[in-house]
Amino acid sequence: MSNTDPGAAPLIEAVNICKSFDGVQVLTDCSLSVSRSETIVIIGPSGSGKSTLLRCLNMLEPVSSGKVLFEGRDITREPKKAHLFRQHMAMVFQNFELFAHLTAVENIMLAPIKVLGVSRNDAHDMALQLLGKVQIPDKADAYPDEMSGGQQQRVAIARALAMRPKVVLYDEPTSALDPEMIREVLDVMTALSAEGMTSVVVTHEMGFARRAADRIIFMDGGRIVETAPGDTFFGGAVGERTRRFLDQILH
Structure with a gap:
């Protein structure tokens, strides 16, 4: 608290x-x-x-x-x-809303690059760090259909955090x-x-x-x-x- x-x-x-x-x-x-x-x-x-x-x-x-x-x-x-x-004001939804054609790390990198203008290298480093924070660092290169629902939701949380x-x-x-x-x-x-x-x-x-x-x-x-x-x-x-x-x- x-x-x-x-x-x-x-x-x-x-x-x-x-x-x-x-x-x-x-x-x-x-x-x-x-x-x-x-x-x-x-x-x-x-x-x-x-x-x-x-x-x-x-x-x-x-x-x-x-x-x-x-x-x-x-x-x-x-x-x-x-x-x-x-x-x-990041939002995490009931359904994970991940892009199926992108890996976990790519899902997290997308908005910082497109919206915040973060460099690809910096976005990649940040995405790996955030996957560690949500306790699935080993899923960086996994696609959504290769992850459990809980893992997908944690990627969604990491994606939300990537926008700072x-x-x-x-x-x-x-x-x-x-x-x-x-x-x-x-x-x-x-x-x-x-x-x-x-x-x-x-x-x-x-x-x-x-x-x-x-x-x-x-x-x-x-x-x-x-x-x-x-x-x-x-x-x-x-x-x-x-x-x-x-x-x-x-x-």
Whole structure:
């Protein structure tokens, strides 16, 4: 868990975000802040708006109303620059989204070369270093179909880190994995959080939430119902709706 400065300005701040699709309200007045080096875990039942909220934070989904501040700048007012802000807000998806025709190291090298202008040699060295960080240095020359799901997701995390982001947004990163592969991905995410990588994680993995979360956000029906520090959240000092959800998922 992080040692955030309580007096520092938040890295990300969402203010009264609302989002609707074809007239259906998916998010209602969602507000949250993310401090540097903080790990926030967002939980809640399926369909509660967790992934939509995450996508709104980096403008993959434009908000219907409200605003998102990144380093104090209202990025919802600058939609044409969204791709520039996203360079600092890496996203790891449920499905690994790797290029099948590229090796692990090539998948990681691509964006730094194309977007950041990193030299091929430097990008290659960085990719090897990142594969070591996610504990699969031996898979540098493997193609996605030669790797397990857990290994592919760790390449996806390494690819996200290659952009030197200020925050990583994880959208249910283990939901497509077989049970035996989940732990290896969560261990990497936990280690990154411990090193101070700012992280916002949508997940159903309560063990990870207990170990890594500085704060936990519970969503239901498109609203943020409760926000609490991890130890408070699992210690039972939560509202009735949150307690019912925890009783279902933990027992």
